Amino acid sequence: EPEVTQTPSHQVTQMGQEVILRCVPISNHLYFYWYRQILGQKVEFLVSFYNNEISEKSEIFDDQFSVERPDGSNFTLKIRSTKLEDSAMYFCASTWTGDQPQHFGDGTRLSIL
């Protein structure tokens, strides 16, 4: 069964540094999402992306965050200047159409020191 893949599995970064989290959605999917989960808490929506533009973003997704689909297969989340509170598990998800079940990747654990 096709899967959403995310790299790296774990990223450790100094506060203030830029970080890029990478996702390869399932190949025929058109809708892409980023969520985050702070340890022990609920999964929170960050952003949705369709047709090469952001469809929706949460209040968490401020000017420090950006997303890109640089080459037709990768979907990236960039955090420009990381803060301690950005430490979390970041999940990418994709779906064929917006109303179909979202398939999640294994996540990237981001640790900000």
Place this chain on the structure above:
Amino acid sequence: GENVEQHPSTLSVQEGDSAVIKCTYSDSASNYFPWYKQELGKRPQLIIDIRSNVGEKKDQRIAVTLNKTAKHFSLHITETQPEDSAVYFCAASAADYKLSFGAGTTVTVRA
């Protein structure tokens, strides 16, 4: 925005017994309600979902019910097994397709 409340936060059941997890949502426009199972350190995995035009859906030992009027939906697991131990999240979405998750229920099945 949508607010999803989930209860209980923890649930311990004897193997073979049933487990029930309840969620409420606030946005009457929500029309899609998935349930995800998350094992420690793993991805959330969809186990069952229901849409607003259906009141109940069953898949083997798992069932979900939806009461649109009351804005609540529930997950029922029958004949629980040790491998059912995990964190379960309910979620809701409307036409914007973004998932709003509940806080999760940690289910422990005692052998």
